[in-house]
Amino acid sequence: MKRDERHTPPQTEDATISLLLAHLQELREAVPVNYKLKEELKQKLKERIAQMEQSQRGTEVVLQKRRRRHWAWMAGILLAALVGFVLWPQDELRIGRPQTLEIPRQSVPERVALAPYDEHVAYLAEDNNLYTYSFADEHEQLFRLPATDGNYKFLSWANHSPRIAVTEADGERSRLWIVSMDTNGTQANSQLIWEEETGTLGSLAWSPDDRQIAFTIIRGGEQPEIWITDLVTLQTKKWTDGEDPAFSPAGNLLAYVKNGAVWVMNLADGPAFQIGAGAHPSWAADYRLTFTTGDGLLTAVDLSEYPHTSDFIPLAAVPAGELIQASWSRDGKHVLLAVKTEKGMLFSIAERD
Amino acid sequence: MAMPLEKAEGVSSSPPKQENYESRDFTELYDEYFDRVNRYLRCRVCNPWDADDLTTTVFLKALEKFDQYSRTSPFASWIFRIAHNTFVDYLRNNRETPVDDSQLLSGEADDTWQPERQALTNEEIQLLKERLEMLTPDQRDVLTLRYFADLKISQVAEVLGKTESSVKMISHRGLQQLQRLYEEGDRREKR
Incomplete structure (x- = not known):
């Protein structure tokens, strides 16, 4: 654009403004320019441009070297992955495609338990009886529980015998029973283990040798407590604050949940250590613990290493909903998955790959 | 960053021929805009040495950022935005500097100055x-x-x-x- 166009005053401006503009233009042209600086700075800028071009070329060389190194690394990683795939460690937790169980939906996951043998699950039904369901042949069998005024809430199947531990809520009272079953579906006998006058009995677990039962007591508004009863001596005592107890397969560790985090306690000498935020711990093997996180993921922790390593277990084709619990069978070959859906808790069984 | 000093002759990869597209390289733009930037800063700054220092700063900054210049907007707006911001920074850092009236807008006894423009x-x-x-x-x-x-x-x-x-x-x-x-x-x- 020509200078005249830039500085043409609006027609509304009077003659004095036009004179002022002319004066400003004269002054502008009178302001001296440092031409010496102009030449010196131009040389300086040219040198700087040359440096930048050289640096750019150098950077390209470095980038080429980096790219080569990057590809070498990628090839190495690929090779390592291939070797790793071939020599995949057998204790790596991988779960196969789950099979949805044709059992009634439940309100809480603790109303269904894996039987430790013969590919069965047991569940508490609305009619206050216990049913077993074979996920191998989809056969269902009724086991009559002792008649009671209350309702059965949670259950856990013993490891080496046809016995179940079951909690009963009867008004303000709660009771812990052990029921011995016979194979034809009739009740053999039942034994009262603990009665809580004003509290609620929650999740429970058998020790691997079936000698002890850990259970949760919740007394209004207080921190849940884990108690352990010895079935031989019938001594029962509080072990720690928390809930959701799970004995490790070797029986020396107890996993539980306290304040939204999973903890593991050494039962021999007592120290406990926090594993991570989550709930519903279950042992897949000695020193291999899994638990679910708040966002419905399944996490596995290897306790044989320190610091503990953890990773998420991918789950394929799990029914739509939020994964609440993953319970491993005692032999670690099956896992019972409880998924919370709008219509209640849905259960499926998966094999360990 | 591609920073050609001079236009390469016979190079087919010429910039797109758009209206208002600024295709000149940095040194060509420098040749055109140095005077305007230097004058502007000499009008705004108390002494010519500071104005010249600021002019140097403006073009060094412009060179460092030249790859960010879009070329579809006027170079004048871009270079004067840098010049104006440099001047504002200068003011912030020199609030207490007294104005030396004797030096104001004066020029150095420099042969490169144009004597015909010194009539005023x-x-x-x-x-x-x-x-x-x-x-x-x-x-x-x-x-x-x-x-x-x-x-x-x-x-x-x-x-x-x-x-x-x-x-x-x-x-x-x-x-x-x-x-x-x-x-x-x-x-x-x-x-």
Whole structure:
């Protein structure tokens, strides 16, 4: 654009403004320019441009070297992955495609338990009886529980015998029973283990040798407590604050949940250590613990290493909903998955790959 | 960053031929804009040495950021935005520096200066500078960019981040105020 166009005053401006503009233009042209600086700075800028071009070329060389190194690394990683795939460690937790169980939906996951043998699950039904369901042949069998005024809430199947531990809520009272079953579906006998006058009995677990039962007591508004009863001596005592107890397969560790985090306690000498935020711990093997996180993921922790390593277990084709619990069978070959859906808790069984 | 010093001859990969596309390399743009930037800063800064230092800073910054220049907008807006920001930074860092009137807008005894443009005395330029200082900061910014940096209204608006109508209004009022100051000065001289 020509200078005249830039500085043409609006027609509304009077003659004095036009004179002022002319004066400003004269002054502008009178302001001296440092031409010496102009030449010196131009040389300086040219040198700087040359440096930048050289640096750019150098950077390209470095980038080429980096790219080569990057590809070498990628090839190495690929090779390592291939070797790793071939020599995949057998204790790596991988779960196969789950099979949805044709059992009634439940309100809480603790109303269904894996039987430790013969590919069965047991569940508490609305009619206050216990049913077993074979996920191998989809056969269902009724086991009559002792008649009671209350309702059965949670259950856990013993490891080496046809016995179940079951909690009963009867008004303000709660009771812990052990029921011995016979194979034809009739009740053999039942034994009262603990009665809580004003509290609620929650999740429970058998020790691997079936000698002890850990259970949760919740007394209004207080921190849940884990108690352990010895079935031989019938001594029962509080072990720690928390809930959701799970004995490790070797029986020396107890996993539980306290304040939204999973903890593991050494039962021999007592120290406990926090594993991570989550709930519903279950042992897949000695020193291999899994638990679910708040966002419905399944996490596995290897306790044989320190610091503990953890990773998420991918789950394929799990029914739509939020994964609440993953319970491993005692032999670690099956896992019972409880998924919370709008219509209640849905259960499926998966094999360990 | 591609930074050709001179235009390569016979190179087929010429820049796209768009209207208003700035295809010149940095040194060509430097040759054209140095005078305007230097003049603008000499009008705004107390002494010529600082103005020259700032001019150097402006072009070094521009070179470092040249790959960020879009080439579809006027180079004048881009370089004067850098110049204006550099000047504002300078003001922030030199608030307590007293104005040395004797040095104001004066030039060095330099052979490169154009003697034919020295017909107006430094006294007149000094007078203008003083009157500019009596305007509002916005009026000062707009008038110096418009009439000393030789920018169009749209370019001034872009440099200052204002609308064109706002720049026009500020310019108009600034000129009126400057005119009044000149008239008052003339009346005082006559008395």
